[in-house]
Amino acid sequence: MSSLFVGRPISKSSYNLYTLPSSICGGQGGNFFKISNSLSIDDDRRRSIEIIHNSERIPKHVAIIMDGNRRWAKARGLPVQEGHKFLTPNLKNICNISSKLGIQVITAFAFSTENWNRSKEEVDFLMQLFEEFFEEFMRLSTRLGVRVSVIGGKSKLPTKLQEGIELTEETTKGNEGLHLMMALNYGGHYDMLQATKNIASKVKDGLIQLEDIDNTLFEQELTTNCAKFPKPDLLIRTGGEQRISNFLLWQLAYSELYFTNTLFPDFGEEALMEAIFSFQRRHRRFGGHTY
Ligand SMILES: CC(C)=CCC/C(C)=C/CC/C(C)=C/COP(=O)(O)OP(=O)(O)O
Numbered sequence: 586m587s588s589l590f591v592g593r594p595i596s597k598s599s600y601n602l603y604t605l606p607s608s609i610c611g612g613q614g615g616n617f618f619k620i621s622n623s624l625s626i627d628d629d630r631r632r633s634i635e636i637i638h639n640s641e642r643i644p645k646h647v648a649i650i651m652d653g654n655r656r657w658a659k660a661r662g663l664p665v666q667e668g669h670k671f672l673t674p675n676l677k678n679i680c681n682i683s684s685k686l687g688i689q690v691i692t693a694f695a696f697s698t699e700n701w702n703r704s705k706e707e708v709d710f711l712m713q714l715f716e717e718f719f720e721e722f723m724r725l726s727t728r729l730g731v732r733v734s735v736i737g738g739k740s741k742l743p744t745k746l747q748e749g750i751e752l753t754e755e756t757t758k759g760n761e762g763l764h765l766m767m768a769l770n771y772g773g774h775y776d777m778l779q780a781t782k783n784i785a786s787k788v789k790d791g792l793i794q795l796e797d798i799d800n801t802l803f804e805q806e807l808t809t810n811c812a813k814f815p816k817p818d819l820l821i822r823t824g825g826e827q828r829i830s831n832f833l834l835w836q837l838a839y840s841e842l843y844f845t846n847t848l849f850p851d852f853g854e855e856a857l858m859e860a861i862f863s864f865q866r867r868h869r870r871f872g873g874h875t876y
Pocket residue numbers: 650651652654668669670671672694695696697699700711714826828830849
């Protein structure tokens with residue numbers, strides 16, 4: 586299909602998002618995008634950008650490691666907390682753009698099983714910030730249309746935060762738009778161990794046989810099983826480090842990895858679009874092709 590950019594602009598920034606009427610795109614509110622003609626970009630990039638993004642080209646599930654808050658704050662002579670404060674506004678922005686693009690699941694790594702080793706002051710601040718985050722997403726449930734849930738060891742989180750999470754999960758569970766999974770007190774090791782324990786317990790109780798254990802059964806026990814698309818197509822890590830840091834270890838087996846130097850507080854629409862463009866240029870083979 587050739588590029589058709591006759592739609593209604595839905596975003597005013599360096600990248601202009603366009604929505605085409607469903608009569609033209611043949612689907613429900615399909616989104617099309619192009620980069621503004623006024624921008625100076627090379628032809629190769631323009632070509633990759635001018636891809637009409639149908640469901641094949643848009644990652645269904647994007648996971649994001651939100652890193653770089655401290656460096657952002659330090660570079661400005663600010664307390665670390667000032668960097669963390671971008672959690673809610675940036676995730677709101679990411680959810681908005683992702684919804685328009687047709688991304689269906691976002692998993693955001695907000696606190697790992699190892700992050701308890703940070704200073705008490707930072708951990709306390711983060712727990713308070715997470716409480717405010719859930720309040721805000723619950724308050725805006727109808728407007729955002731985002732279903733919010735949490736993966737990770739919730740029982741170790743402060744009681745007030747657990748209550749906020751429960752309320753938010755309950756309030757937003759009927760939202761049929763984007764599904765935002767917040768990974769809190771989460772670790773890939775934790776996820777695989779809890780799955781293993783559940784399976785072992787089922788074997789012990791005679792509910793399943795040892796021979797029944799396969800990839801499908803194992804994946805059913807992972808915390809991400811609550812999402813329609815449990816495995817990320819694309820992993821983004823902001824902040825310049827190129828490692829997984831105990832994130833979705835099983836689920837990332839065939840994900841495309843994208844590392845950017847952009848620090849999380851600076852990670853906005855333009856940076857997200859860059860990540861999507863990069864994904865669109867990848868050839869996913871899943872071990873099945875040679876060419
Ligand atoms: C946006 C926001 C307020 C997020 C909360 C701040 C926070 C704790 C971010 C860390 C996210 C995370 C688990 C990154 C993994 O890196 P790592 O630093 O745990 O691991 P590493 O030492 O391997 O880099």
